[in-house]
Every structure is written in C-alpha cells, then in structure tokens.
Amino acid sequence: MKVLVTGSSGRIGLAVVEALLAKDHTVRGFDLRASGRSSSHYDEVTGSLDDVRAVENAVSQVDAVLHLGAFMSWAPQDKAKMFSANVEGTRLLAHAASAAGVRRFVFASSGEVYPENAPLSLPVTEDQPLNANSPYGLTKLLGEEIVRFHQRAGKMQTVILRFSHTQDASELLDENSFFSGPRFFLRPRIRQQENFGNHAVAEILRVLDTGEPAHILARNEHGRPYQMHITDTRDMVQGVLLALQHEDAAGQVFNLGATDPVDFEALLVHMSDITGLPIIIADLPGQGVYYQTSNEKIRRILGYQPVWTIERMVKEAGEARRRRRSS
Structure with a gap:
C-alpha cells in the first residue's frame, strides 16, 4: 500500500512514517519542512496544505491518506493562518484525494471539538455534543464536517480520530518542551501565560516564584488539581x-x-521525586482542566490496546533527563 502522511515531520507523523516503513509500506510525506529521510520506499512533497498544486502532487497515485498535519496556536494573530491550514487545507486535500481515487482517508481531529476542557458529562464519549469553544477546536470541527461530507458522497472511506493530548515520554521532564515545560514547571508556565496575554495569571504565578527552579501543581479556583489524558506517541501510532x-x-x-x-497531584509528586525540585501549588481562576475521555469504542471495535501508562512514561522521562544533564 502507498500511504500519504501529512504532517510527516511532526511528532506523530515522524513516528507513523517509521512504523509504516517498518511494515514494508511505501510512504509519501507531505509537510512544510523536508525530513531529510532517505529510503527507497519513501518520497515527499514539501509544501503547505492550502497550496493546490502541492496537494494534488501529494495525493497522486496513493492508496490512502493519513491527514495528521495541522497548525495549532492559541495566539490571536494566528487565527487566519490556522483556518487556512486546518479548514481550507483539509477541504483541498479531501477533494483532491477523492478525485485521485484514494480508498481510505484518516483525519486527525481533536478532543477540543467537544471540548474536553468543558465536558457536558464524564466520561467524554464520541456521542457527546460538539461545542468547540476555541478557534483551534472550531477548525477541527469544520474539518470533521468536510470529511463526513466525503464519507456521505461514497467515493472514499473515511475515519475520524479525535486525538488525545500526545507527548513523547522523554519530553515530560524537559523544561524546554513546548507542552510539558509550561504544564509542569513554574517559570515556563509564567512565560507561556505572558505570551498568551494572560497577564493576571502570569502575575499570580510570578508571586509564587522563589527564585529557584520548581514544578507547578495547577489547581482550579476551588483547589481541585487538574486532570487530563496524556498519551504516549507510540500508543497514538x-x-x-x-x-x-x-x-x-x-x-x-x-x-x-x-x-x-x-491526576496532576499524584503525577507531580512522582516527578518531584525524580527531579528533586519543589512543587509550587497554584490555585488559578476558573474551573481548570478536569476530564476523562473514553477510548472504549476504539478498544472494542478495532482492538486498540494502549500500553504506555503515565508511570512508564515518567520513568523513561527521568532517564532522558539524566542523560541530558550528564551530556
């Protein structure tokens, strides 16, 4: 099978390409950045999702499309770019794939279509109403409807995957990680909130800064620790x-x-035991992040079996941290 992977230079895309090649598939990557990969079973198209010519070249003579590519941002100035890539790009790609005779089109959506951070009930299942409340979530919701349109048209099989938050295990204890730095370390969290324009939250956190590196345990305004899903890239693949x-x-x-x-309270204790850093508790405005999303359907129908628990991930993260500090 020849498979097109969009977002082939991203975290999940890179791992998916490796897995496909290991199973002797022929793979084409499509991303803004060239991967530098050299393989007789791999080629790539470099370009943007809203570039008609690049998209048509990418879908030519492929059997299936894994549409993992997207632009994610919470910065107000990036909204237009995000809609161009995630909505118009998905429209162009799905249309071109259908016209080219692609048999299956898999779309990477997001839990933000519910959204998970404001669930109507727990656990969040696939039949919960879709009420995206962020620009990124809206782009994914619109992308889903484009994909459903092509499923209804009957020319191409489609699958929609609502992705959990995903991390490489090695990132979890890395202050410089885009996601884990601000999520688990105080000073990166302060910088993130300043960049988002959340100056009031940044000031709350800045008052808690003792001048030494520290973890942050985020709780909501009522003192409830955050809870969310963190999935290892390998399980997502x-x-x-x-x-x-x-x-x-x-x-x-x-x-x-x-x-x-x-559960962030238990997780931060585990992390602190590894790093030796203190835990700073921050009660932040609002309801905070607290959800549980069910994967029962994909386990029951497809036999999905995630094996990378958060305990295994943190153990690997500790080993990666020790290697970084000794090099």
Whole structure:
C-alpha cells in the first residue's frame, strides 16, 4: 500500500512514517519542512496544505491518506493562518484525494471539538455534543464536517480520530518542551501565560516564584488539581495504523488516547521525586482542566490496546533527563 502522511515531520507523523516503513509500506510525506529521510520506499512533497498544486502532487497515485498535519496556536494573530491550514487545507486535500481515487482517508481531529476542557458529562464519549469553544477546536470541527461530507458522497472511506493530548515520554521532564515545560514547571508556565496575554495569571504565578527552579501543581479556583489524558506517541501510532487498515474502522469516529486520565497531584509528586525540585501549588481562576475521555469504542471495535501508562512514561522521562544533564 502507498500511504500519504501529512504532517510527516511532526511528532506523530515522524513516528507513523517509521512504523509504516517498518511494515514494508511505501510512504509519501507531505509537510512544510523536508525530513531529510532517505529510503527507497519513501518520497515527499514539501509544501503547505492550502497550496493546490502541492496537494494534488501529494495525493497522486496513493492508496490512502493519513491527514495528521495541522497548525495549532492559541495566539490571536494566528487565527487566519490556522483556518487556512486546518479548514481550507483539509477541504483541498479531501477533494483532491477523492478525485485521485484514494480508498481510505484518516483525519486527525481533536478532543477540543467537544471540548474536553468543558465536558457536558464524564466520561467524554464520541456521542457527546460538539461545542468547540476555541478557534483551534472550531477548525477541527469544520474539518470533521468536510470529511463526513466525503464519507456521505461514497467515493472514499473515511475515519475520524479525535486525538488525545500526545507527548513523547522523554519530553515530560524537559523544561524546554513546548507542552510539558509550561504544564509542569513554574517559570515556563509564567512565560507561556505572558505570551498568551494572560497577564493576571502570569502575575499570580510570578508571586509564587522563589527564585529557584520548581514544578507547578495547577489547581482550579476551588483547589481541585487538574486532570487530563496524556498519551504516549507510540500508543497514538498504534491507533492511527488500526484506523488505516482495520476493515471495521471505515465510516467511524473514535476517541484515540490513553485509557486512564492523569491526576496532576499524584503525577507531580512522582516527578518531584525524580527531579528533586519543589512543587509550587497554584490555585488559578476558573474551573481548570478536569476530564476523562473514553477510548472504549476504539478498544472494542478495532482492538486498540494502549500500553504506555503515565508511570512508564515518567520513568523513561527521568532517564532522558539524566542523560541530558550528564551530556
């Protein structure tokens, strides 16, 4: 099978390409950045999702598309770019794929279509109403509707995967990680909130800064610690490949992520034991992040079996941190 992977230079895209090549598929990557990969079973198109010519070149003579590429940002100035890539780009890609005779089109959506950070009930299942409340979530919701349109047209099988928050395990204890730095370390969190324009929150955090590196345990305004799903990239790859190949995936929508949510209070104690850094508790305005998303459907129908628990991930993160500090 020849498979097009969009976002092939991203975290999940890179891992998916490796997994496909290991299974002797022929792969074409499509990304803004060239990967530098050299393989007789791999070629790539460099370009943007809203470039018609690049998209048409990318889908030429492929059997399936894994549309993992997207632009994610919370910065107000990036809204137009995000809609261009995630909505118009998905429209162009799905149209071109259908016209080119692609058999299966797998779309990476997001839990932000519900959204998970404001669930109507727990656990969040695939039949919960879709009420995206962020620009990024809206772009993914519109992308889903484009994909559903092509499923209804009957020319191309489609699968929608609502991605959990995903991390490489090695990132979890890295202050410089785009996601984990601000999530688990105080000073990166302050910088992030300043960049978002959340100056009041940044000031709350700045008051807590003792002048030494520290973890942050975020709680909501009532003192409830945050809870969310954090899924290892390797488990996400397993789910993507099942969506690509499993006969029963066609026409379906699945939550894709870890089985159990992560309680930040317990997690930060574990992290602090490894790093030796103190934990600063921050009660932040609002309801905070607290959700549990069910992956029961993808486990039942496709046989998905995530194996990278948060305990295994943190153990690997500690080993990676020690290597960084000794090099």
